Amino acid sequence: xxxxxxxxxxxxxxxxxDNPIEVLRSSxxxxxxxxxxxxxxNTGLIxxxxxxxxxxxxxxxxxxxxxxxxxxxxxxxxxPEYYLSHERSGTPPFFCFQxxxxxxxxxxxxxxxxxxxxxxxxxxxxxxxxxxVEVQTDARMESLFSRLKRLLPPYCAVLPVHSQETxxxxxxxxxxxxxxxxxxxxxxxxxxxxxxxxxxxxEEGLLPDLCNPxxxxxxxxxxLLN
Numbered sequence: 001x002x003x004x005x006x007x008x009x010x011x012x013x014x015x016x017x018d019n020p021i022e023v024l025r026s027s028x029x030x031x032x033x034x035x036x037x038x039x040x041x042n043t044g045l046i047x048x049x050x051x052x053x054x055x056x057x058x059x060x061x062x063x064x065x066x067x068x069x070x071x072x073x074x075x076x077x078x079x080p081e082y083y084l085s086h087e088r089s090g091t092p093p094f095f096c097f098q099x100x101x102x103x104x105x106x107x108x109x110x111x112x113x114x115x116x117x118x119x120x121x122x123x124x125x126x127x128x129x130x131x132x133v134e135v136q137t138d139a140r141m142e143s144l145f146s147r148l149k150r151l152l153p154p155y156c157a158v159l160p161v162h163s164q165e166t167x168x169x170x171x172x173x174x175x176x177x178x179x180x181x182x183x184x185x186x187x188x189x190x191x192x193x194x195x196x197x198x199x200x201x202x203e204e205g206l207l208p209d210l211c212n213p214x215x216x217x218x219x220x221x222x223x224l225l226n
Contacts, residue, residue, distance in 0.1 A: 068110050
């Protein structure tokens with residue numbers, strides 16, 4: 001779709017038109033996850049999708065070649081108010097915001113693309129009445145996981161442990177869950193030697209011993225690290 005065609009539809013050519021549609025990647029460690037049945041999202045913060053068919057396409061390419069785009073654009077030209085309304089009939093678009101970046105999680109890829117273009121030139125970028133999941137990842141534990149993968153000997157495997165729910169708050173149409181995270185280290189060549197660690201122990205105990213040859217060989221984690 002050319003700039004002139006985009007301008008004819010939306011009155012402007014947004015800066016993101018040739019940006020690639022990003023991939024929604026699942027996180028190994030989550031601090032919190034909330035759900036809302038009817039939310040408003042900033043379409044300017046939508047960067048990608050969970051659908052592999054559209055990942056890597058530019059927004060222009062998706063607008064031009066999306067499987068259901070022609071049908072959705074026809075509906076848009078007849079009823080652009082759909083993208084401004086707080087009322088939502090049928091299946092609402094479903095978004096996941098992970099650490100502040102938005103992705104289409106399930107339904108609504110074509111509508112999200114049209115909304116991103118259309119609302120860019122409107123007074124408000126908000127799309128209303130959508131289903132929303134918001135995820136805050138545990139960046140501290142993610143960093144420790146990556147660091148241990150680099151530092152541990154090849155016969156030690158580091159694995160994420162399923163996040164443990166520690167608290168929950170909810171109300172009509174919404175909920176939020178909070179999680180505690182840990183990881184597991186297994187000594188593959190010494191069967192039975194494995195341990196789970198939380199962030200504090202990794203930073204204050206395991207990493208200093210791992211980086212000290214004497215403590216690594218004779219310290220409290222010697223059976224795990226040797």
